[in-house]
Amino acid sequence: ETGVTQTPRHLVMGMTNKKSLKCEQHLGHNAMYWYKQSAKKPLELMFVYSLEERVENNSVPSRFSPECPNSSHLFLHLHTLQPEDSALYLCASSQDLKGGSQYFGPGTRLLVL
Amino acid sequence: QKEVEQDPGPLSVPEGAIVSLNCTYSNSAFQYFMWYRQYSRKGPELLMYTYSSGNKEDGRFTAQVDKSSKYISLFIRDSQPSDSATYLCAMSDRDDKIIFGKGTRLHILP
Numbered sequence: 389e390t391g392v393t394q395t396p397r398h399l400v401m402g403m404t405n406k407k408s409l410k411c412e413q414h415l416g417h418n419a420m421y422w423y424k425q426s427a428k429k430p431l432e433l434m435f436v437y438s439l440e441e442r443v444e445n446n447s448v449p450s451r452f453s454p455e456c457p458n459s460s461h462l463f464l465h466l467h468t469l470q471p472e473d474s475a476l477y478l479c480a481s482s483q484d485l486k487g488g489s490q491y492f493g494p495g496t497r498l499l500v501l
Numbered sequence: 502q503k504e505v506e507q508d509p510g511p512l513s514v515p516e517g518a519i520v521s522l523n524c525t526y527s528n529s530a531f532q533y534f535m536w537y538r539q540y541s542r543k544g545p546e547l548l549m550y551t552y553s554s555g556n557k558e559d560g561r562f563t564a565q566v567d568k569s570s571k572y573i574s575l576f577i578r579d580s581q582p583s584d585s586a587t588y589l590c591a592m593s594d595r596d597d598k599i600i601f602g603k604g605t606r607l608h609i610l611p
Contacts, residue, residue: 392544394544428509428603429603430505430600430601430602430603430604431545431589431601433598433599436598444598478544478545480544486595489533489535489547489550490547490599491547492537492544492545492546492547493544494542494543494544495543495544497542
C-alpha cells in the first residue's frame, strides 16, 4: 500500500446529495492533487495544491469544491452532481511541483444516480 | 495531435514472453518520464521513473527513453500473470503538470 489513503473507497449518491471525499498523505510531501479517471480516457487533473494553496484548477465545474486544510490532508466536496460525474476519483501527492513523480491513493469509486 | 499517445490495447501475451509497451509524445520539453501500473480497483502505482534519455532497469522491468524520436518504452521480461494490469505512461517538463497516456491493458495468459 502507498502512503496515500483515501476514504471512502466506494460512494453512491443521488444528484441532490452532498458528500465529501477525503485524502491523507503520510509521505511528507508538499503538493497534492485530485484526478478524475473515467473509462477509456486519460487521467484528468482537477485540482493542484502546493503548500496548502491552490495553484491550478482545470476548469472544473463548481459542483466540485476542493479544500486543503494542511499539507497532509485534501478534501473534495461534492454537491448536486450529475450521472456523468461517476468515475474513479484519485488523490495523489508529490514532493513538490517541479516535475517528478506522484504517488497515488487507491481512489474513491463514485456512482451518481 | 494529442500530447501523449498510448495504444489502449488490450494486449494479450503468453506467460514468459517479453512485453513491450510504448508511448509517443509531441512536447520536446518533457524531461521526466514515468510508468505506472494500475491493477483493477486500485490507484496507479509508480513503477519506473527516468530523467532524460537512456535506459533504466529494475528487476524484470526496463524503461527506455528516446527523446530524439519522442518515444518511450517499457519492457517486461519473463512476464507473469501477476503483471496483468493497465500500464500508464506519464511525462512532464521541469515546471509543468504531469501528462498521462490513456493506459494499455495487458493480459498475461497462463
